[in-house]
Amino acid sequence: MYEPNEVLQTLTGVNLGDIKYYWFTTGEVAGVRVTISRTGYTGEDGYEVFVPPASAERVWDAILLAGKSAGVVPAGLGARDTLRLEAAMRLYGNDIDETTTVLEAGLGWTIGWKKGAFIGRDRLLEQKERGTSRKLAGFEMIDRAIARQGYPVLSGGSQVGMVTSGTQTPFLKKAIGMAYVPTELHAVGTEIDIDVRGRVSKARIVTLPFYSRS
Numbered sequence: 213m214y215e216p217n218e219v220l221q222t223l224t225g226v227n228l229g230d231i232k233y234y235w236f237t238t239g240e241v242a243g244v245r246v247t248i249s250r251t252g253y254t255g256e257d258g259y260e261v262f263v264p265p266a267s268a269e270r271v272w273d274a275i276l277l278a279g280k281s282a283g284v285v286p287a288g289l290g291a292r293d294t295l296r297l298e299a300a301m302r303l304y305g306n307d308i309d310e311t312t313t314v315l316e317a318g319l320g321w322t323i324g325w326k327k328g329a330f331i332g333r334d335r336l337l338e339q340k341e342r343g344t345s346r347k348l349a350g351f352e353m354i355d356r357a358i359a360r361q362g363y364p365v366l367s368g369g370s371q372v373g374m375v376t377s378g379t380q381t382p383f384l385k386k387a388i389g390m391a392y393v394p395t396e397l398h399a400v401g402t403e404i405d406i407d408v409r410g411r412v413s414k415a416r417i418v419t420l421p422f423y424s425r426s
Contacts, residue, residue: 217229217259218282219275219278219279219282219284220241220248220259220261220275220278222278223241223242223274223275223278224239224240224241224242224248225239225240226239226240226248228248228250228259231248231249231250231259232250233250233251233257234249234250234251235249235250236248236249236250236251241261241263241271241274241275242270242271242274242275243270244263244264244267244270244271245264246261246262246263246264246271247261247262248260248261248262249262253292253295253296253301254292254295254296254299255295255296255298255299255301255421255423255424255425256295256425257425261275291382293377293379294379294380294381294382295382295383297377297378297379297381297388297389297390297422298381298383298384298388298421298422298423299421299422299423299424300350300390300420300421300422301421302317302319302348302390303377306361306376306377307348307376307377307390312348312392313332313335313336313339313344314336315336315339315340315344316339316344316346316347316348316392317348318347318348318420320340323336325337343395344395345394345395346373346392346393346394346395347392347393347395347398348376348390348391348392349390349391349392349393349397349398349417349420350388350389350390350417350418350419350420350421350422351388351389351390351391351404351406351415351416351417351418352386352387352388352415352416352418352422353386353387353388353389353406353413353414353415354403354413354414354415354416355413355414355415356413357387357406357408357411357413358378358379358380358387358408359375359378359387359389359391359406359408359413359415360375360378360379360389360408361375361376361377361378362374362375363375363378363406363407363408363409364406364407365391365392365393365404365405365406366404366405366406366407366412367393367394367397367404367405371407372393372394372397372404373391373392373393373394374391374392375389375390375391375406376389376390376391376392377389377390378390378391381422383423384422384423388418388422389415390420391404391406393417397417398417399417400417400418400419401416401417402416402417403415403416403417404416404417
């Protein structure tokens with residue numbers, strides 16, 4: 213097993229191990245001036261390389277060649293999306309948008325509550341004190357079904373929410389997803405129903421994230 217920086221390190225003089233998680237630096241990769249960040253949306257440790265468009269092909273080919281012996285192959289957005297869901301990373305347009313708040317999405321840790329005035333502060337403080345009427349919850353399917361984005365979440369036969377992300381995961385080998393549900397249904401172990409293309413299928417609320425790297 214190789215470390216996530218070993219392939220990229222062969223192409224740059226930047227000490228990748230010095231970059232902290234979610235920090236970035238500038239330098240050269242394959243002789244091209246780039247920005248290197250220790251970020252990614254897969255739930256694993258890794259790096260992203262921001263390259264001038266005219267040099268993108270050169271850097272791409274260099275990384276694939278350097279990583280050939282380590283089994284590095286291209287992967288598309290769909291493959292990455294299954295991994296980010298296993299790590300319960302919220303995707304804008306699915307799990308968060310202009311209709312949701314950070315507290316509903318379980319992202320209150322991102323707010324600098326002591327920074328003073330900012331847009332939306334009063335509303336967020338009100339939610340923090342009173343609680344929210346809904347929360348983003350993780351679920352796993354009990355019945356044999358895959359819940360996709362937009363599928364209705366049911367309780368007692370009535371719609372109470374909607375799936376924001378859902379798939380069959382390659383690593384966990386189960387169907388999982390996230391959905392906004394009423395706060396009273398948010399507790400781990402609570403069973404809910406999901407309308408999967410006209411068929412009511414059972415699911416269970418579970419702890420997020422579904423997967424966390426060691």
